[in-house]
Amino acid sequence: MTDAQISIEMIKGKRGRARFVDVGRDFAAKTPNSVPQLRSEQLELVNPDKNPFFGHARAQFMIAYRKGIPVGRISAHIDELALQMPASQGFGPGTGMFGYFDAEDESAAHALIQEAETWLRSQGMTRVVGPISLSIWEEPGLLVHGQDHPPMIMMGHHPAHYAAWIEAKGYQAAQTLFTYDLDISKEFSPLIQRIVKSGERNERINIRPVRKARWDEEAEIVLSILNDAWSDNWGFVPFTPDEVAYAGKKLKTIIHEDLNMIAEVDGRPVAFMLTFPDINDPLAKINGKLFPFGWLHMLRWIKKPRGSGMRVPLMGVLKEMHNTRMASQLAFMMISAIRKHAASTFESTRGELGWVLKDNQGMIAIADTIQSAVNREYTIYEKSL
Incomplete structure (x- = not known):
């Protein structure tokens, strides 16, 4: 049933975008454990x-009154690169998205979703997935479990209802996405220590910190992997x-070399792991x-985020090495090196891995082996239009 009292504003221009952001900030302020973000960044x-997401995407922002x-x-938004992906991988031809979803009540929620669907249909879309705000690399999914504690950097936070x-x-x-909570104040198990020491004795392997002075080159290496x-x-x-380049410029201020690793085999970069102090x-x-x-306060924190949580948002190993013992070994070596620096240099006690796809058995096995536990769960929904 449609609520006749609700009207939908199609956002246009700078002032409209500012209203859109401020509506979201008002909802965040009313949500327990939500963390206020910088308005300028939003x-x-x-x-x-x-x-630069808009270099390959278009969006319509809406506010309900x-x-x-x-x-x-x-x-409601459409990513041209996502349209080019195989349908078996989640997106594909005809798939649009919705995101930045907030609603006062169910009636407002349904009016907004209906309007987003109508716009996507008008653009030729036949399927919708969401919430994804805006890129899959930014804040994907709706938080369905884990509202009892604040999110870490670059993770969404939503009411359970x-x-x-x-x-x-x-x-x-x-699809379901997990984040894993990890106590980084203590050493890993003897098994992992043996795996790491074995890798350290292997002359073919080199685990090195990123070089901030050559950040553009390092970012290209990470991108290719x-x-x-x-x-x-x-x-x-x-x-x-x-x-x-955009993400690198924004994140460079919180990059600490010993928290971000590149793994080389025979001098060739084959894996990486990025770790960000929790700016939240x-x-x-x-x-x-x-x-x-x-x-x-921010300047002091950026220089040395003492005691802050640490999040591993991204890691990767070249596809040719997937499902090999060396791939797991490289992962454990990078995790171990980062854990030691986070605990000793920054006095951190808590880390978080993710997000991790529910069907990523390799990463889930690693998370289980280091005795981390799922602390948040996100759902990405789909519907035919």
């Missing part, structure tokens, strides 16, 4: 002139050079506001 992500008061928001509202519109789960390693995964969309820690303390004094 504005940049939805700006086609700033975010009831009696002139905002009661929700949603995006959103799932029922989406499912009531005929959506079914297409990433696009190869993930190419068969569900939801894969190639990460473009422009997106790598200081953002929570300054309430997401740099001024008037939040920037001082």
Whole structure:
């Protein structure tokens, strides 16, 4: 049943995007354990002139109003690169997306979803997946378990009741993503230590930190391994050079060399692991506001994020090495090296791996072996239009 009191505004221009971002910020402020993000960063992500995602994608942002008061928001978007992927990998021809989903109640939720679907149909789409905000590389999925603690850097956070509202519109789960919580204050098991020491004795293997002074070159290495390693995964969309440069520039300030590793075999880069200090820690303390004094706290934190949690958002091993003993060994060696630096240099006690696809048996096996545990679960939904 349609709520006649609800109207949907199709967002246009800079002021419209600002309203869209602020509606989302208002909802986040009312959600327990949500962490306020920097408004300037959020504005940049939805700006086609700033975010290189729009170099291969188009989007329509929408706000729902009831009696002139905002009661929700949603995006409907189409990624041309995702359309070119095989349908068996999650996207493919005719597949659009929705994201940035917030709603005051079920009636507003349904009105927003219906409007997003209508827009996607008008663009020739026959299927929709979501929520994905905006790229699969940014904030994919709806948080369905794990609302009892704050998210780490670059992970979404949603009220538990959103799932029922989406499912009531005929959506079914297409994929599940996990994050894994890990105590990094203690050494790994004797088994992992033996695997790591064996690798250290192998003259063919070299595990090295990234070189921040040559960051552009290192980013290219990571990109080439990433696009190869993930190419068969569900939801894969190639990460473009422009997106790598954009992400690299934004993330460079929180890159610490000893927390990010590249593995070489016979002098050739074959694997990488990136680790970011959890910027949500200081953002929570300054309430997401740099001024008037939040920037001082952020500068101190960036220099040395003492005690912060550590998240591994991305790792990859060249596809030719998948399902080999050396691939697992390289992963354990990188994880072990990063754990030691995080615990000793930064006094960190907690790490997080993910997201990890529910059918990524290799990564799940590694997570189990290092005795980590699932702490959050995200669902990506699908529906035929």
